[in-house]
Amino acid sequence: MPLGWWTRQRHYFLYTVREFTAVPLALWLLWLLVEIKRAGDGPARYSPHGSTAFVVFSVIVLLFSLYHSYTFLTLAGAIIHVKVFDRPVPSTLIDLSQFASWAVASAVVAFVLVWFGR
């Protein structure tokens, strides 16, 4: 297979981007681990990341993470087949339930992160 196969069709390119989302997400989680470790430095030396470069990095990671979420959660409609009263549940309904769970989880986590920041 030629090296640049993934640039030749939009579908291949998006597939490769989907698989690549692992890299920025992994880097951001490692940053979070460092942020946790820095709490051990003591109150005088603790200073959380807040530079413009870090915010720009986070914005780029957010775009990749939203793409991962969208592609992963919409997979559910394709792979989950359930029946209710002998009738198959439509895949769009399964997708919607995935996105609703994502919205609820995001709201809860955001509330906790902000509430305990006061």
Place this chain on the structure above:
Amino acid sequence: MKRPAFLHLIYWFAFSTGGVVAAVLIPVHVLVQGILGPLGVVRVVDRHYDTWVSVLGNPIVKLYLLVLIAAPFFHFAHRLRYLLVDLGVPSAKGVPAQAVFYGGAVLITLVTIWVLLTTVPISFG
């Protein structure tokens, strides 16, 4: 007789669990801790030493952070290994590559456990 594919079961369980955790939980952490907090839009728990340490001592938070950080790495390991195969690195299918990628995810898990247990003592207060 066909042998049950236990290793595949473990791989796919780890892959899907990590994928769900990454899909459902990472965007909100990036948005709040990586963008809104540093920009000063909202007060976020990790922007101040006192609030950050007080939540990091909670055992439920420690368990949550372990799942949030470690589980996605098993998903990432699988994706990146097969991305390399697709990009023309067939050796990424082999056992040594599996040891490196999944071993890396195990290593991240162990480091995360170590950081969570040694950084702030567990407190139930």
